[in-house]
Amino acid sequence: MINNVVLVGRLTKDPDLRYTANGTGVAAFTLAVNRNFTNQSGNREADFINCVIWRKSAETLANYARKGTLLGVTGRIQTRNYENQQGQRVYVTEVIAENFQLLESRSANEQRQDQSSNDSSYQSGGNSYNQPSQSSKNTKPDFNRDSDPFSGSSIDIGDDDLPF
Incomplete structure (x- = not known):
């Protein structure tokens, strides 16, 4: 049987690190994972996926993320399932994380967090997750066909330099 999950998303809050009675670390966290399409109003929706990670990986995640x-x-x-205080059976589905990878540098993360505190990148309440602001989208390189890739400087290549 195959049961593999690969997720890429952003943490919705700091990981919640706890320890079991015998000292094993366990961290619970939620990832906001964007969907590949936009809804009718043009907004990108996200799924909020509950995850759990154990042992040393849990401590590392809590320290760095x-x-x-x-x-x-x-x-x-x-x-898994359990019985709540009202005697009802509650079922919980979650991702048990085996490995994780930080996918951006610490400086990029801090810069984005500073920016999000100014313009509120997370939308509260709904099931939406906003994209970075327009100012960060405008920093893409210009791959226009007519743009000069050498910034005006010429390249001196003779026929003897060409391999063909």
């Missing part, structure tokens, strides 16, 4: 960190996670889906 913060709210908004772009994270890659591999693991498996697991379903």
